[in-house]
Amino acid sequence: MAIAMALTIVAGFSLQAATGRSTFGAPPLVHLHAFIFFGWVVLFVSQNFLVTRGSIALHRRLGWVGAGWASAMVGVGIxxxxxxxxxxxxxxxxLPAYFLVMNILSVLCFGSLVIVAISMRKRTEWHRRFMFCAMAILTGPAFGRLLPMPLLVPYAEWGVFAAVMMWPLIAIVADHRRRGxxxxxxxxxxxxxxxxxxxMTLMAHSVIGLKLYAVSTAGYRGAAIAPLAFPTPPSSPLITGR
Structure with missing residues (x-):
């Protein structure tokens, strides 16, 4: 499952590059974001590999690296x-307000699940399942690049959610078959x-979400964009991070 998740993420962002919607000409912040998040994917697969090989001691040492890495992901992601x-x-x-709330809550939930997983590292069955669910959240952006998102408006976010839910549902079925x-x-x-x-949905349409959007964009171009209206599709490919 770790490999399947990793391949999904690679496929999503490779498609982004192949279609010209992503470029190495993106701002440095986007490259930093990519390095940190893809680094986590490599670390996650490596940690699973070490467990299957019985290299538990190294797995535990790298786990503390992962804790710091996940913290950086939350900060850089927001x-x-x-x-x-x-x-x-x-x-x-x-919706611009939804995008802002969506990404912030996503990385916060990811970070929270990682914290819980680390705190339960001595209870293996709990630890690995919480890490699995944390990783599932990170596949959302990849599905957002694999699915025909423009065709899903105004329910695009629910399409991504349905795709992400595939992972825990597979795990639930596997658990039930294996354990009863x-x-x-x-x-x-x-x-x-x-x-x-x-x-995400409730907050984006709430006073809190709108206030967060206003505070975040004050003095910038985003302040002129209606937070609860879909932006006009670009006439040329939208380059991530521009």
Whole structure:
């Protein structure tokens, strides 16, 4: 499953590059974001590989590297999202306010699940399932590049959510077939993802979400963009991070 998730992410962003919607000419912040997030993908697959090889000691040492790495992901992820919102370069198939809230809550939920997983590192069955659910959240942006998002407006975010939910559902079925019951960690992780999605929608349309958008874009181009109206599709490919 770790490999399947990694391949999904690689496929999504490779398609982005192949279609000209992503370029190495993107701002340095986008390159930093890509390096940190893809670095996590490599680390996640490596950690799973080490466990299958029985290299538990090295797995645990790298786990602390992962803890610091995940913290950097949360910070860089939020900063990059705010920068894109300020520059009015949010994807046109998302409401600008929703995009801002979506990405912030996504990385915060990812970070929270990683923290819980690390705190339960001595309870392997809980630890690995929480890490699995955290990784599932990170596949959202990849599905956002693989799915025909413009055709899904105004329900594009729900298309991504449905795709992300594929991972915990597969795990739930596998758990039930293997054990005869579903481990509680999977229920908690799945509930977190569902609650995250509901919170995104509610918050983006709330006073809090609109205030967050106003504060984030004050003095920038994004302030002139209606937070709850779909932007006009660009006449040329939208280069990520511009």
């Amino acid at each position: 900063y990059t999202t705010v920068a894109m919102t300020r520059n009015a370069t949010t994807p046109f198939f998302f 019951y579903v481990h509680p960690a999977l229920w908690w992780g799945t509930a977190t993802i569902i609650l995250m999605q509901i919170s």
